[in-house]
Amino acid sequence: MTTLKTKQALPADGQPASASANGATRARHTPLVPSAGARRLWLTLLGWGIALIIFFPILWMVLTGFKTEAEAIADPSLIFSPTLESYIAVQARADYFKFAMNSVVVAFGSTLLALAIAIPSAYAMAFLPTKRTKGTLLWMLSTKMLPPVGVLVPIYLLFRDFGLLDTRTGLIIVYTLMNLPIVVWMLYTFFKDLPRDILEAGRMDGASTFQEVIYLLLPLTLPGIASTGLLSVILSWNEAFWSLNLTSSSAAPLTAYIASFSSPEGLFWAKLSAASTMAIAPILVFGWLTQKQMVRGLTFGAVK
Amino acid sequence: MSKTRASGRTVGGLRSLSLQAPAVTLLLLWMLVPLGMTVWFSLQRYNLLMPGMEGFAGLEDYEYLFTDPALWRAMGNTLLLVGSVLVITVGGGVLLAVLFQQEFPGRGIARVLAISPFFVMPTVSALVWKNMMMHPSNGVLSWVAGVFGLPAVDWFSSLPLTSIVIIVAWQWLPFALLILLTAMQSLDDDQVEAARMDGAGPIAVFFYITLPHLKRAISVVIMIEMIFLLTIFAEIYVTTSGGPGLATTNLAFLIYIQALLDFDVGLASAGGVVAIVLANIVAIFLVRLVAKNLEN
Numbered sequence: 001m002t003t004l005k006t007k008q009a010l011p012a013d014g015q016p017a018s019a020s021a022n023g024a025t026r027a028r029h030t031p032l033v034p035s036a037g038a039r040r041l042w043l044t045l046l047g048w049g050i051a052l053i054i055f056f057p058i059l060w061m062v063l064t065g066f067k068t069e070a071e072a073i074a075d076p077s078l079i080f081s082p083t084l085e086s087y088i089a090v091q092a093r094a095d096y097f098k099f100a101m102n103s104v105v106v107a108f109g110s111t112l113l114a115l116a117i118a119i120p121s122a123y124a125m126a127f128l129p130t131k132r133t134k135g136t137l138l139w140m141l142s143t144k145m146l147p148p149v150g151v152l153v154p155i156y157l158l159f160r161d162f163g164l165l166d167t168r169t170g171l172i173i174v175y176t177l178m179n180l181p182i183v184v185w186m187l188y189t190f191f192k193d194l195p196r197d198i199l200e201a202g203r204m205d206g207a208s209t210f211q212e213v214i215y216l217l218l219p220l221t222l223p224g225i226a227s228t229g230l231l232s233v234i235l236s237w238n239e240a241f242w243s244l245n246l247t248s249s250s251a252a253p254l255t256a257y258i259a260s261f262s263s264p265e266g267l268f269w270a271k272l273s274a275a276s277t278m279a280i281a282p283i284l285v286f287g288w289l290t291q292k293q294m295v296r297g298l299t300f301g302a303v304k
Numbered sequence: 305m306s307k308t309r310a311s312g313r314t315v316g317g318l319r320s321l322s323l324q325a326p327a328v329t330l331l332l333l334w335m336l337v338p339l340g341m342t343v344w345f346s347l348q349r350y351n352l353l354m355p356g357m358e359g360f361a362g363l364e365d366y367e368y369l370f371t372d373p374a375l376w377r378a379m380g381n382t383l384l385l386v387g388s389v390l391v392i393t394v395g396g397g398v399l400l401a402v403l404f405q406q407e408f409p410g411r412g413i414a415r416v417l418a419i420s421p422f423f424v425m426p427t428v429s430a431l432v433w434k435n436m437m438m439h440p441s442n443g444v445l446s447w448v449a450g451v452f453g454l455p456a457v458d459w460f461s462s463l464p465l466t467s468i469v470i471i472v473a474w475q476w477l478p479f480a481l482l483i484l485l486t487a488m489q490s491l492d493d494d495q496v497e498a499a500r501m502d503g504a505g506p507i508a509v510f511f512y513i514t515l516p517h518l519k520r521a522i523s524v525v526i527m528i529e530m531i532f533l534l535t536i537f538a539e540i541y542v543t544t545s546g547g548p549g550l551a552t553t554n555l556a557f558l559i560y561i562q563a564l565l566d567f568d569v570g571l572a573s574a575g576g577v578v579a580i581v582l583a584n585i586v587a588i589f590l591v592r593l594v595a596k597n598l599e600n
Contacts, residue, residue, distance in 0.1 A: 040407075040408060040409075043403075043406050043407075043408040044408040044409055044410070046403060047403055047404060047406070047408050047410075047411065047414045048408075048410065048414050050400065050403065050414075050418065051413075051414035051415070051417040051418040052417065054417065054418045054420075054421060054474070054477070054478070055417040055418065055420055055421075056444075057421070057429070057432050057433060057436070057437055057474070058420055058421065058424065058432075060432070060436055060437075060444060061428075061432045061436065064436060073442045074442075075447060076444050076447045117326050117327050117330065118327055120323040120324070120326070120327075121323060121324045121326065121327035121328070123323060124319070124320040124321075124323035124324045125320075125324065128317075128319060128320035128323070129320070130317045130320050130321070133320075134595070136324065136328065138591055138594065138595055140327075140328075140331060141590075141591060141594060142587060142591055143331050143334065143335045144531070145531055145583050145584060145586070145587035145590070145591075146335060146338075146339065146580060146583070147531070147534060147535040147556070147579045147580060147582075147583045148535060148537075148556075149535050149537070149555065149556040149559045149560070149575075149576060149579050150339075150342060150576040150577065150579045150580035150583070151338035151339065151341075151342055151576065151580075152559060152560070152563055152564075152572070152576065153341075153342060153345060153559075153563050153569055153572050153573050153576060154337070154338040154341030154342055154345065154573075155338055156563065156564070157341075157569070158337075158338075158341075177330060177331065177334040180327060180330065180331060181331065184327055209319075234423060237425065238423070238424075238425040238426065240425060240426045240427050240537070240538035240541075241535070241537045241538065241556075244427075244537070244538060244541060245560070245564065254425070255425050255426070255427045255538070256427075258425065258427040258428050258431060258542075259427045259431075259538070259541065259542050261431055262427075262430075262431060262434070262541075262542040262543070269435055269436060272431060272435065273432075273436070276428040276431070276432065279425060279428060280423070280424050280425060280428055283423050283424075283425070284420060284423050284424070286423075287419075287420070287422070287423030288416050288420075288423075291416075291419065291482060292486065294482070295482060295483055295486040298479075298483070298528065299483060299524050299528065300594050301594070302520070302524045302593060302594050303483050303486055303487050303520070303521045303524055
């Protein structure tokens with residue numbers, strides 16, 4: 001049906017197409033496009049050129065991390081003798097590890113907590129749907145629409161009153177709640193893809209709900225759960241609104257550490273680059289691994 | 305077990321409800337408590353630096369906020385920032401998605417490189433751009449300008465908002481590309497082939513097949529980006545701190561200044577309410593779109 005529609009639509013308004021009569025198309029096609037080889041060459045050049053331009057700032061940052069401070073601010077050059085000076089200098093500042101540790105604890109802590117809260121919920125939505133399930137899912141999505149600045153003041157004051165300012169616990173709480181809707185949605189879509197017969201069979205064999213979840217559901221959907229977890233880790237790791245506003249020193253993660261380089265006296269490009277490279281490298285790799293699932297999570301399943 | 309089946313819905317419904325309870329309760333608290341507090345504070349005279357002055361202020365905070373030129377400047381900047389980034393990322397994203405859908409050697413790696421900026425934390429990308437790319441004397445851009453005999457641009461003082469737009473667009477173009485590429489993969493090859501047979505050139509295929517197919521993905525990209533872009537913060541915080549003057553102060557940054565630098569809780573909360581209203585206008589459309597998808 002759709003094919004038919006486009007067929008009809010094309011000759012009507014498609015100027016470039018209507019120029020060639022149906023029969024002649026094939027014959028004319030070949031000379032118009034010089035040759036498959038040349039087209040491929042141009043595509044390759046264009047594709048790689050654009051990809052490299054987009055990637056350039058990251059590449060440049062990684063390279064600068066291996067330069068000396070003097071080389072870092074000199075005229076841009078690809079030729080230099082790589083040195084680990086900056087990495088050693090950054091490592092020597094013991095506080096780098098403190099920030100990195102905070103990032104790891106907060107990102108993984110909030111992810112595990114979110115998964116633990118979301119798995120029962122997603123299970124219920126996928127396998128025991130009620131009339132309200134759809135509404136609940138959409139309502140969860142709508143909580144993501146509350147802009148963080150809108151609630152900055154009360155969260156800040158609550159955190160101050162409960163002694164949560166500048167604590168890892170505080171950040172873990174915020175990130176868990178921030179990512180919970182996405183985690184529930186992603187798990188829900190993965191659980192729904194699981195053939196119901198499998199769980200049915202387990203139930204026939206007398207498995208309890210708990211056994212059903214532990215022995216059947218979790219192992220079968222492990223790849224999905226893992227990519228959900230990775231997405232949550234990525235989002236928490238890179239989060240830079242709450243971390244900049246709710247932490248100052250003892251619980252500050254890498255986002256805040258890197259932000260401290262923005263002060264004029266802290267402008268050491270090579271060290272900034274080395275620290276930044278270490279801060280983004282693991283997440284970049286995670287991101288490459290989970291691109292596809294990420295689309296699912298970030299668009300709440302609206303694009304597959 | 306048999307009980308569940310025999311009495312049907314209610315028992316199953318109860319079990320379903322109890323399993324969902326933790327997530328639902330927590331999210332409900334996370335939404336309602338701060339939201340209620342923001343609205344409440346916005347009606348108060350409440351400045352942390354002036355204890356003893358607290359009291360009900362009615363709409364005083366809003367009145368002050370709406371007569372303050374800073375709010376309108378910040379709103380304008382917010383809309384300009386969101387608008388420009390959307391145009392760049394959606395337009396660029398569609399073109400790049402078409403490009404990266406074509407077959408060429410090393411396409412997989414080129415794709416991965418092109419979507420990478422999305423995974424870089426905002427503070428890192430802002431600092432890398434500020435120092436290594438856009439620095440007026442030692443930055444790569446000024447070096448490139450020099451090679452072509454052009455004068456170097458002092459990005460953050462002469463084109464502050466444009467600089468922020470460039471940085472933010474660099475981060476979000478890969479997002480648009482990622483989503484649109486995924487959507488492209490469900491494009492029916494037979495349909496394209498059939499159109500080609502009928503003599504459709506690449507441009508006709510793009511406008512009559514590809515673009516309509518991407519329509520829904522594009523609207524998802526627009527709405528999700530809008531929600532994030534309305535509250536851009538870290539990029540401004542580490543580069544310009546809202547300046548020079550108010551040139552790069554958006555709504556998020558204005559609220560931050562009022563709350564955490566001026567300690568005016570009442571006024572900042574009124575700003576927060578404005579931000580929430582803005583975001584919700586966008587959100588309604590997004591939720592509808594996703595809801596439609598849930599039905600199939």
